[in-house]
Amino acid sequence: MIKKIKKSIQINFLIVTAILFVLSCSDTSPNESAKIISNSNNEIVSSMDMLGYEKDNSNIFWIKGSGSIKQKQEIVEVNIAIENRDKEIKNATNVVNENINKILEIAKEIGIKNDQITTAEYSITPVTRWVEKKDEYGDYGESQIIAYKVYNSFVITSDDKEKITDFIDQSNLETGNSFRVNNIRFKANISENNKVLAREKAIENALDKAKFYSEKLDINLGKIISFEEYLPGNPVNKSMNDMPMMRMAEAMPSTELFAGESEIISEVYLGFEIK
Numbered sequence: 619m620i621k622k623i624k625k626s627i628q629i630n631f632l633i634v635t636a637i638l639f640v641l642s643c644s645d646t647s648p649n650e651s652a653k654i655i656s657n658s659n660n661e662i663v664s665s666m667d668m669l670g671y672e673k674d675n676s677n678i679f680w681i682k683g684s685g686s687i688k689q690k691q692e693i694v695e696v697n698i699a700i701e702n703r704d705k706e707i708k709n710a711t712n713v714v715n716e717n718i719n720k721i722l723e724i725a726k727e728i729g730i731k732n733d734q735i736t737t738a739e740y741s742i743t744p745v746t747r748w749v750e751k752k753d754e755y756g757d758y759g760e761s762q763i764i765a766y767k768v769y770n771s772f773v774i775t776s777d778d779k780e781k782i783t784d785f786i787d788q789s790n791l792e793t794g795n796s797f798r799v800n801n802i803r804f805k806a807n808i809s810e811n812n813k814v815l816a817r818e819k820a821i822e823n824a825l826d827k828a829k830f831y832s833e834k835l836d837i838n839l840g841k842i843i844s845f846e847e848y849l850p851g852n853p854v855n856k857s858m859n860d861m862p863m864m865r866m867a868e869a870m871p872s873t874e875l876f877a878g879e880s881e882i883i884s885e886v887y888l889g890f891e892i893k
Contacts, residue, residue: 685819844889
């Protein structure tokens, strides 16, 4: 028994020794490695240290620069829905399906393709009311189902604003009070060229600031030894983003939509060596 325990201790000692040896062979330090920062809301977030430079934050003067480019919003997304209530789920579903088929046919006639239409939500939910009751034990209340609501919504995306307005108007006429417009969004198809222009503006802004601070604060700045860039994944929209849900039968006979601009923003951080 004692021999087995000694043997086990020897094996564990050898394993620990091997692990420590492997760790001691690693000579990679955080200052020598390139940093990559990722974020689900960001398109690009990157940082790198210049080769051959041992980073010392105490000798780095950081400057932030920003630049932006505006681009016209040429894409419109409309979230629409058909809704119906009935005491029987089957009846409500039939009405919704009938109206959905109508507006899909309208979309086809206007020239909206199937790949421009995406289901957003489908639900069947009970409609309830609170009922006061009384029994031998006294007064009480309970929720009672009085109907069922069937709801089907989808998103249509197009770069032709006139097609969207025609679709809304015709669907409104064909389906009446069952038709809903949940929201309308405009966005830009951001070009790579505009991203580059925003980046160039950000770098120029940072360099201008570096020159200003160097002169005003009497700091002798050397070469750039570190660089970081931040590009938001979603451009800032300068337009009407959301249109509240409304019953289109109560809206104006003709729908008008007004697009705006999106702003592509770039931010850079330049690290200058302090001489």
